[in-house]
Amino acid sequence: MKKKLAALLAMSLLATGALTACGGSETPAEDSTADQTQTEGTEANTSAEGGTLRMGTNATFPPYETVDENNNVVGIDADIAKAVADKLGKELEIVNMEFDSLIPALGADQIDIVLAGMTVTPERQEQVDFTESYATGIQSIIVPEDSAIATVEDLADKTVGVQTGTTGDIYCTGDLGEEHVQRFESGVVATQALVNGQIDAVVIDNEPAKAYVEANQGLKILDTEYAVEDYAAAVKKGNTELLDQVNSALEELKADGTIDEIIANYIHE
Incomplete structure (x- = not known):
């Protein structure tokens, strides 16, 4: 629901929406095939007619979605959405907003679809309809390099930072309790709080976690996984x-290798 600058520069850019790419460098504009109409916030063109597919996202999640030097949303989800829109004969419009505004925006017909590294959960399934999964994600734990935290169990009495409304938020609140969870508007801000010593760990998806650790000396990702989950698109x-x-478009894009190719452009094993 993810983009090598010095740590201070990276954080100042990221906090304003210009996020760095996986590995810490800005995602090159040429990596994105998404010719887009960009819309900030929730003030989208609310017309559901015509040839436009309005995709809602939160572009603070490298390499799935981030903002490039031209203020365009780029990344895996943008490219997949462009490929889907092409299959449907529509123009793609990307609406960048806060993550916890995405589902309400669907309900209000401000957007048509969400691609934001969003994990399928029972709670979300009560509010939206999910497509078949197009990618698998891992919830990872970021800690200082000298931290005594080595396993999920070690988080029990610690303060953990999460991005509001994400599955990291859901999991940690359920497992650790509200008193041990501190919510932030983005993974970037949560990671900065960790660097500043305000929290003990950050739980977030593995791909953006790599970018945040690359951009900030003194941090590491634990080998242990917090959770494994499926990403899917959501519709009203x-x-x-x-x-x-x-779903039909995604099936075709999986079958012809397009989705694997898009992911491989951003995630290099």
């Missing part, structure tokens, strides 16, 4: 026509 509850169309 009950919009079966669009759900079926997107």
